[in-house]
Amino acid sequence: MKLAADIKAFQKRIGHEFARPELLLRALTHGSVSSPTRPDNQRLEFLGDRVLGLVMATALLEADKDASEGQLAPRFNALVRKETCAAVAQQVDLGAVLKLGRSEMLSGGRRKQALLGDAMEAVIAAVYRDAGFEVARDMILRLWGDRIHAVEDDARDAKTALQEWAQARKQKPPTYVEVSRSGPDHAPVFTIAVRLQDGTEAQATAGSKRQAEQAAAQALLSRLS
Structure with missing residues (x-):
């Protein structure tokens, strides 16, 4: 061939x-x-x-x-x-x-x-x-x-690291909310917001909920650091 x-x-x-x-x-x-x-x-x-x-x-x-x-x-x-x-x-x-x-x-x-x-x-x-x-x-x-x-x-993914950050400061675990979903069924695009108990939050967009959650957690970690 x-x-x-x-x-x-x-x-x-x-x-x-x-x-x-x-x-x-x-x-x-x-x-x-x-x-x-x-x-x-x-x-x-x-x-x-x-x-x-x-x-x-x-x-x-x-x-x-x-x-x-x-x-x-x-x-x-x-x-x-x-x-x-x-x-x-x-x-x-x-x-x-x-x-x-x-x-x-x-x-x-x-x-x-x-x-x-x-x-x-x-x-x-x-x-x-x-x-x-x-x-x-x-x-x-x-x-x-x-x-x-x-x-x-x-070894620690961003969601785990963010949860540990919150626990170390005696806050509740972060919450993740789907802000929007767009695109065709075979290629959806998700926007996810992550929010801490004190109101700090960040958003990210990706081709799966898991990836968007990880990206949002990473964005929030970057802001916190």
Whole structure:
């Protein structure tokens, strides 16, 4: 199968040349452009999430042989969460080669965290199916790089950090309110407000409620600091 120049360049960026390039093309195909003869990447995303989880769990155990489960769990969550997958996707410019429908392209799909994170997991699965676990593991460890050793600094997500900030000051937990929802059903956009007991608040917008809540919490933490 002859690949376009941008796909060949992407293979170089992730460090793997596919023996079965159709796997990569499927990993890069979003549901907005799929068809009966052109399947999307959702099944690969499902598999890639599990491959990534096994690689990261093993890497964390090897990196800190004395860590308890309670210490490992937040580190693991920080490394496999959608935001981290999206950051790695941006690092290799995955968005440039995503296959999207017109509506997704017009709504900025190539920059959406959810789409990028899902596609990164699908690419992991494609490499796994193309060349086996060891090759997929080596690619993951290479792309995630220093994140694995610096994960302690990122182990608490913004919502957890904000809740701990409030508790330390004897305030009630922050409240999150959906301010608005817009966009089509397949690509909704949420605006979420987070408010502390003392009335301090911040808002953020993202492609999922979870991402918007995290972004709002981070915005409020930045204001408080």
